[in-house]
Amino acid sequence: MSDLILRAEKLDRSFGGIHAVAGVDLDIRRGSLHAVIGPNGSGKTTLFNLITGHTRPGAGRVAFDGHDITGMPYHKVARRGLAKSYQITTVFPLLTVFENVRIAAQSAAHSYVFWRPADGIRPVTAHTERVLERIGLAESRGVIAGNLSHGDQRRLDLAIALATSPRLLLLDEPTAGMSPSDTAATVELIHELNRDVTILMTEHKMDVILSVADTITVLHQGVVLFEGGPDEVKSHPKVQEVYLTGTV
Amino acid sequence: MSDVTTDTSTGDGSTGRAPVTAVRAGTAVPERWKWGQLLLLAGLAVIVMFTVPNPSLAIGILIYGLWSSGLNLLLGYGGMVSFGHALPFAWGGYAAGLMLLHVTTSAWAALAVATVSMAVLSVGVGAVCLRRTEIYFSILTLAFAQLGFFIALQWRSVTGGDDGLAGIPVSTLWLPGVTLRLNALGDPLLFFLFTAAVVIVVLAGLILYTESPMGRVLQAIRENEERARGCGYNTRVVQLVTFVIAGAVAGLAGGLFAMLNSFVGLQPYWLLGGIVLIMAILGGRGSLFGPFLGAVTYLLLESVLSRHFASWQLIVGAIFVICVLTFPQGLWGLLTSTAPWRLLRRVRGSR
Numbered sequence: 001m002s003d004l005i006l007r008a009e010k011l012d013r014s015f016g017g018i019h020a021v022a023g024v025d026l027d028i029r030r031g032s033l034h035a036v037i038g039p040n041g042s043g044k045t046t047l048f049n050l051i052t053g054h055t056r057p058g059a060g061r062v063a064f065d066g067h068d069i070t071g072m073p074y075h076k077v078a079r080r081g082l083a084k085s086y087q088i089t090t091v092f093p094l095l096t097v098f099e100n101v102r103i104a105a106q107s108a109a110h111s112y113v114f115w116r117p118a119d120g121i122r123p124v125t126a127h128t129e130r131v132l133e134r135i136g137l138a139e140s141r142g143v144i145a146g147n148l149s150h151g152d153q154r155r156l157d158l159a160i161a162l163a164t165s166p167r168l169l170l171l172d173e174p175t176a177g178m179s180p181s182d183t184a185a186t187v188e189l190i191h192e193l194n195r196d197v198t199i200l201m202t203e204h205k206m207d208v209i210l211s212v213a214d215t216i217t218v219l220h221q222g223v224v225l226f227e228g229g230p231d232e233v234k235s236h237p238k239v240q241e242v243y244l245t246g247t248v
Numbered sequence: 249m250s251d252v253t254t255d256t257s258t259g260d261g262s263t264g265r266a267p268v269t270a271v272r273a274g275t276a277v278p279e280r281w282k283w284g285q286l287l288l289l290a291g292l293a294v295i296v297m298f299t300v301p302n303p304s305l306a307i308g309i310l311i312y313g314l315w316s317s318g319l320n321l322l323l324g325y326g327g328m329v330s331f332g333h334a335l336p337f338a339w340g341g342y343a344a345g346l347m348l349l350h351v352t353t354s355a356w357a358a359l360a361v362a363t364v365s366m367a368v369l370s371v372g373v374g375a376v377c378l379r380r381t382e383i384y385f386s387i388l389t390l391a392f393a394q395l396g397f398f399i400a401l402q403w404r405s406v407t408g409g410d411d412g413l414a415g416i417p418v419s420t421l422w423l424p425g426v427t428l429r430l431n432a433l434g435d436p437l438l439f440f441l442f443t444a445a446v447v448i449v450v451l452a453g454l455i456l457y458t459e460s461p462m463g464r465v466l467q468a469i470r471e472n473e474e475r476a477r478g479c480g481y482n483t484r485v486v487q488l489v490t491f492v493i494a495g496a497v498a499g500l501a502g503g504l505f506a507m508l509n510s511f512v513g514l515q516p517y518w519l520l521g522g523i524v525l526i527m528a529i530l531g532g533r534g535s536l537f538g539p540f541l542g543a544v545t546y547l548l549l550e551s552v553l554s555r556h557f558a559s560w561q562l563i564v565g566a567i568f569v570i571c572v573l574t575f576p577q578g579l580w581g582l583l584t585s586t587a588p589w590r591l592l593r594r595v596r597g598s599r
Contacts, residue, residue: 079480090478092471103468106461107480114462114489117282121461164479 303436316539318497324533327470332389334521340502366499412513532580
């Protein structure tokens with residue numbers, strides 16, 4: 001049990017007549033870089049939402065670090081150390097880059113403090129500086145987040161998730177809409193982050209998946225089609241079939 | 249409400265400037281002041297004290313400013329538009345009035361009851377209103393205010409109904425060593441100084457709140473609630489605390505207003521939910537001091553114009569429309585973006 005940071009058992013969810021996720025089991029090993037792939041409509045987003053508590057499962061349960069988090073509200077799941085980076089860039093647009101990250105950094109210890117100025121809490125500001133340094137946004141700390149370039153906003157999105165010191169980081173298509181050079185930089189960053197945080201990600205770009213992930217789960221029509229390492233997935237006939245016929 | 253500012257900045261961007269400078273130089277992100285706002289308020293109070301000939305109006309400016317500043321905590325910092333902020337103001341007025349009439353003439357006791365009872369009531373009202381967001385939240389706050397209005401109208405034995413509570417006795421103010429009588433007519437200067445002291449202390453508290461970790465989360469929620477939740481914050485709790493603070497401040501302002509006029513009734517109290525919003529927006533949503541500027545401007549316009557025109561509201565309304573269209577960040581945004589120190593800094597920064 002202690003080897004697994006996240007364990008989803010028999011997760012099930014339908015919307016109307018569509019069985020979006022049908023009895024999915026998912027085990028994430030501590031320290032791994034686990035990818036979930038599948039054609040559009042295969043249930044990736046629903047699976048993520050079931051894990052984060054955005055959607056209540058029809059059946060099944062989710063355990064995070066040994067604790068049952070099934071149906072727990074999102075902010076409580078986040079507080080336990082599960083952070084999410086969004087597919088559509090989600091930052092606090094009118095706040096500075098520094099404040100964006102600082103908000104996330106203070107959540108661990110000082111969330112409901114109202115009797116002392118936030119800027120004077122040294123451990124939080126120091127942690128914020130470290131995260132900005134690591135993500136490569138230290139130069140733009142004073143910039144209003146809405147003024148950043150698209151690529152930098154995606155990095156900021158990641159920085160906010162990272163600043164909460166998560167134990168599991170969910171990345172929903174981290175390179176969506178990025179230029180090839182930004183994509184390469186992000187792939188490198190994901191590799192670097194994986195040294196101390198477990199990552200669960202989805203991605204459409206197969207080359208990105210095959211170069212970063214150590215375990216890949218292939219979803220198709222709400223069920224797990226196959227799970228294995230990058231090489232096994234690449235050569236698996238059923239996966240090839242789904243990707244050749246299913247995406248059209 | 250934050251959408252309004254975002255729209256303005258993109259609007260500026262289409263005029264040909266680079267987007268970065270557009271948002272920066274435009275009115276989207278006004279200068280943030282912290283404790284300096286206290287000095288500005290003290291300065292404003294001194295100016296009002298020496299220039300406004302009508303003492304009741306001068307004191308009223310401080311009270312309306314306080315009420316509006318508390319509302320701005322919801323409006324500007326929390327992005328929650330309350331149409332029902334007349335409710336806490338009127339509640340505070342009735343609570344303080346009833347205390348002074350029936351229980352004790354102590355100013356401290358009356359104001360404490362007005363503030364604390366409104367805070368308690370706000371927990372319930374806020375818990376209901378915050379179940380919805382945006383316009384639905386606004387409508388719920390309005391519904392509660394209307395509910396309060398009709399209770400005040402019908403429950404004659406307590407509220408005096410149409411006639412209100414008249415003849416509220418002059419309150420006494422116990423300070424260490426001395427006991428003073430807060431008579432707004434007999435000794436307006438003392439009443440003014442007392443009000444100014446209360447207002448400055450409360451503003452200091454509000455500034456501390458907006459600069460604290462929790463107050464900062466409030467601003468993050470305004471920008472993106474989903475993301476704030478993703479950082480582990482129970483956003484409803486933060487919004488409810490803010491709602492209660494804004495309600496308590498309005499209750500305190502209402503209590504002061506009852507003491508100033510020795511009267512509480514339907515007439516001014518319940519009809520000002522829109523006026524206080526105008527003051528906050530006119531003054532500027534980007535700061536806590538801004539609404540005081542809005543209160544000064546509105547009340548001086550009213551007092552000057554109403555002397556000469558029967559339908560002075562038409563003119564005030566037109567001015568308000570023009571202000572919102574030309575500088576949506578209000579007088580505060582206008583001042584801080586054109587003030588000499590800002591220009592100086594920009595020149596230095598570009599070097």
